[in-house]
Amino acid sequence: MNFNNYIGIDISKGKLDLAVLNQEGELILYQCLNDKKSIIKCLGKVFKESNLSKEDTLIIAESSGHYINPLIWSIISENYLLWIEDGYQIANSQGIRRGKNDEKDAEMIAIYGKRFSDRCQLVKASSECIENLAYLNSERELLTKEMVKFDQQLTDHKKYVKPSFYLSRKKRYTELIANLKTHISEIEQEMEKLIENEPKLSHYAKLLRSIPGIGKQVSIATIIATKGFTKFTDPRKFACHVGVVPFEYKSGSSIRSAHKISQRANKKMKSLFHLASLVVIQLEGEFKEYYLRKQKEGKNKMSIINAIRGKLIHRAFAVIKRNEPYTKEFKPSFQNCTN
Structure with a gap:
């Protein structure tokens, strides 16, 4: 324009x-x-x-x-x-x-x-739905952090505090954790309703969830981060945004280092795709086969995991571009950022 x-x-x-x-x-x-x-x-x-x-x-x-x-x-x-x-x-x-x-x-x-x-x-009008999803998602993340904090307190104190004091704290914290779980569940249901009421986003969510390892949280977070696949249309650029693409660092002959991941990244998305990668390497299929093959070749474990993050991102964009769900025979139409 x-x-x-x-x-x-x-x-x-x-x-x-x-x-x-x-x-x-x-x-x-x-x-x-x-x-x-x-x-x-x-x-x-x-x-x-x-x-x-x-x-x-x-x-x-x-x-x-x-x-x-x-x-x-x-x-x-x-x-x-x-x-x-x-x-x-x-x-x-x-x-x-x-x-x-x-x-x-x-x-x-x-x-x-x-x-x-x-x-x-x-x-566009759909951006309002995405902004509402982002707002709810930020609240969910906040409550989840609080829940983890209280749960860790119970674990850390169990062996080192007198039982009478510990049990009274445990009772209070258990109630708080239960309430937080209830509120988190309510937020997740509200987010699902928002997506269901937006046909295009609902369709995107179904396509993304057809990929092994990508569940509700990863699919919703990806839709939010890509603004419904309008902010990012290139998987490599999104992979850079997430922080899974290694970059070269050298200057002349004096400054040289191994390829490194940039710290200027969406670390929440990186964490979600990391968890998704840990899930898929436990499932029978191409990702587990790839992981085992690279291990036999002597590749570093985290390097392999990072490559799988990139592969998941490329498949996410591929199912959206092709407008068809992932299958075992699915061949991504994008060149992977990592081997």
């Missing part, structure tokens, strides 16, 4: 800062409260005063957790064009910066949108 005007939006908890970059190259600043009513009113004012049209104006905002939701709701209800970009990507495209405030950040985002508009991925 071709755009003539760009609106960069810096989002904070209480307000939005907007920088309008029109086709004449002029920058005009606005500000409004971070709620749906205020955003709709402000955008209406911006478009009227600057004589903008919705068809050739791109609104760009940084991904900012649930603080961005009022903007998404406003965009969807009023049919504006919105591109949500990773903040790290925007910041690292600007070179050296001196000084920082919300107005400058909004200007920076508008300029980034103009320079890289060919990369834009517009927010």
